[in-house]
Amino acid sequence: DTGVSQDPRHKITKRGQNVTFRCDPISEHNRLYWYRQTLGQGPEFLTYFQNEAQLEKSRLLSDRFSAERPKGSFSTLEIQRTEQGDSAMYLCASSLASWGSSSGYTFGSGTRLTVV
């Protein structure tokens, strides 16, 4: 296990379609995070899980967005009825619950979504 994996790397979809992204964290990390990064901006927090529990959701996460981590391992992020404003890089990260001696997050390479 060499890092956080995200699939797909790129997704082009038509407006109104549903999309789903997958994230596989570092296996021993019990926390998993989703961030969104738009052009010219830093990543913005969307949500995070500790094991299978979703503990926090940002106001950025509208009702069209849903995230799951059913067995406390991989996670999925689904966007329903996509809009052009959803075009962004979706970043997944994982960490241990205790940050003290670690680098904090380990990020995946991201999924770039383009809604046309």
Next chain:
Amino acid sequence: AQSVAQPEDQVNVAEGNPLTVKCTYSVSGNPYLFWYVQYPNRGLQFLLKYITGDNLVKGSYGFEAEFNKSQTSFHLKKPSALVSDSALYFCAVRDGSNDYKLSFGAGTTVTVRA
């Protein structure tokens, strides 16, 4: 509330010259500060962090950062820049009152010319 400002959108330096990328922060408690680097179409790579202790933090690839509490700054520095340091750099902060969310600056694009 926690936030980060990176006042420069772009920094251009010649190879071999010192590189500084500026960051100021705002938190309501003790700050946990991070620097990440992003190459095109890639995720963020950790460079260094400050949690407590020495104000001068040394990190990966020859980078270091100085924590200045009175100026609420955490500037990233490298004594001698390389062309391969050309990338997008993000400063991030976490308030000590929360243990999960990072707030990122808008990023600074560094270009090192040969």
